[in-house]
Amino acid sequence: MEPIQVGLLGMGTVGTGVLRIVEGHQEDLQKQVGSEIRIAKVLVQDKSKSRRYALESDRLTEDAWEIVNDPSIQIVVEVMGGIELAKTYILAALEKGKHVVTANKDLMALHGAEILAKAAEKNCDVFYEASVAGGIPIIRTLIDGFSSDRITKIMGIVNGTTNYILTKMSQEGASYEDVLKEAQELGYAESDPTSDVEGYDAARKMAILGTLGFHTSLSFPDVSVKGISQISKEDIQYGKSLGYEVKLLGIAERQDDLISVSVQPTMVKKTHPLAAVNGVFNAVYVYGEAVGETMFYGPGAGEMPTATSVVADLVAVVKNLKLGVNGRRIFSPYKEKKLKTPEQIASKYFVRLHVDDKAGVLAKITQVFANCEVSLESVVQQPNHSIADAEIVIVTHDASLASMNRVLAEFESLEVIQKIKSVYRVEG
């Protein structure tokens, strides 16, 4: 049997893991696919650099086109990251009939539809399991495992950095700034943490999951995003005392044909399985009409977990090659995109207010909710001596986002409210 020749674009963390698995598990892989899988050429930025995983120098190249244009290479694995160059190489590889495995969520969330269309045109596979939730095989679960069901809700903790920060804040009562600094020192957060802490990374992953779950082409701009940088340790403690953990949740929902996708800090009831997902772990909770509640939990990042998903995709491409059926199972969304308006997005909310400590305050505040047709599940008022006034925490019943926005607008002009300290979505 001829070996299957693979080109690897990128030899950072994930690329090194891919080499380790493909070369370390070669015997097991051959048993499964019937051929040697050979990583023939690897794109690096600097051939002369010393590496943790040593490779013969004739397998290294600094020119991606040496891989994309090499007719002996049948599969291109893209783990270099970034958007424009990666897209250029992937489209060129597909144009030449090569199959593609990518771990690039930024690319798939922005240009997934274009890449999948090119793959379908060329009868090529494009697999991207590693782009969401690292080692958790959630993409094939949505495509194959739940092919028979109608998925109505996907909620994910899909960013390990922010989950690490929130877990530490919850468990140690520490401040956001202190934990972020520690996470950066430990390498769990980038020196520029914007993409993680502002929720953009999670939003990209939710666009991919929503597309798969709802058969509708969704991309990054369709996701409404709020990050964790404004979360105070007081919010987390108040949440805990009411039975909630604060998590950065991506939420994709569908009612009939109407969809909404968002990422925001959310108060999650402690009895919900997502509330117990701690540290850098990821989890995706899927609700299907027939199956009911399911959850998939595992490492969301890291060299070996992510590489596991990349190589599982590589195995799938090779099996398809053997069967001659590449490109025949490309996932193509067939439903028109109809996004919900703020009037149609409903959830419970947690609101914390600093108010004057005098008679009639609570009546005025609850009257605003009543005016906006938002009904209340619980109200807790207590004196807060450290700030010499009173604090009110309110949890609403299901209300539309539009109604909640009207409530908050009225609060701005209500004199007895000193400050709207925080507003959270509530789930579970």
Next chain:
Amino acid sequence: MEPIQVGLLGMGTVGTGVLRIVEGHQEDLQKQVGSEIRIAKVLVQDKSKSRRYALESDRLTEDAWEIVNDPSIQIVVEVMGGIELAKTYILAALEKGKHVVTANKDLMALHGAEILAKAAEKNCDVFYEASVAGGIPIIRTLIDGFSSDRITKIMGIVNGTTNYILTKMSQEGASYEDVLKEAQELGYAESDPTSDVEGYDAARKMAILGTLGFHTSLSFPDVSVKGISQISKEDIQYGKSLGYEVKLLGIAERQDDLISVSVQPTMVKKTHPLAAVNGVFNAVYVYGEAVGETMFYGPGAGEMPTATSVVADLVAVVKNLKLGVNGRRIFSPYKEKKLKTPEQIASKYFVRLHVDDKAGVLAKITQVFANCEVSLESVVQQPNHSIADAEIVIVTHDASLASMNRVLAEFESLEVIQKIKSVYRVEG
């Protein structure tokens, strides 16, 4: 496009769910597979019986051979249960070149190898996702999602009845007998609960999962089994006070080529994700060398969850039909079976003893552990006035099963020990 003709063996709970999904989601399914999927004939015991899901009487038959021998039927879905008849029909259907989807764990755990061999010979698909953990797509996760990894441990809560009973015992302090009775009244336990409470059902599922995870043909008799009928509410309370929940865990482990598979009541550390899996839910925890820890959670039984898995398999068979690649991805274990001896099976243990309340008792007991080379993690001794003697709870470090058995044998002849109240494996 000609409709794909399917024969359904059995119209009980799962069979009815399959009809509901296939007929209720017909439009979505057609979009995915490009053909109508038509359940042409359904095997029932009594055509004249009235049913929750009404079917035209010419689609019902009381004779399975009308389905197995019908040349227009391409796929047989077996949800009738039982072993001998189901096996006969499935082998006959494969012999005639029909593809098979089954939810039958009893059958697959005993005769899976024979059925898969016949399928491979005839180039037919046999899919059985619903046989383990109902709505959780764990089988395709092991086959496809972790194809690149080496799985070393699978731990599962794979029986909803026993998990319901243990959850109630833990949360309400109720006795096994009382909760079992309640579970029977609610329909969560059979009137003869043996297969569930003695762990046989879980053992069958673990044989299937172990086979898939370790590429080694394992069957029911390879699994060492202990059920939950001897668990006392005291054990559960002692466990809780030491930070454990008692769960009926199926554990399949591999070190190099040596395998062990067991089902037993286990003390699971509360910080482990399996400890929080409550009620009738199932969860399978998978440890892979590269991916690390993952867990898959969802409903383990029930009409619609189980039917979701059956129909997802049906969709996979139809996709393969369209691609002309049926029978090409039959999972075939290629590793020789080498089961661990009791000397090679290692874990921590929890031991509860009733002992005489006098000087030197603890020294004698700990000496037995020392003699057998079992080291101890924690020892708690306290007077137990209700029984007018003392109680000792010991948690060991990792010890071989053989060593533990030697400890227990020595205890039998140790006069200061009145009774070995309980012994549990410890995980997490």
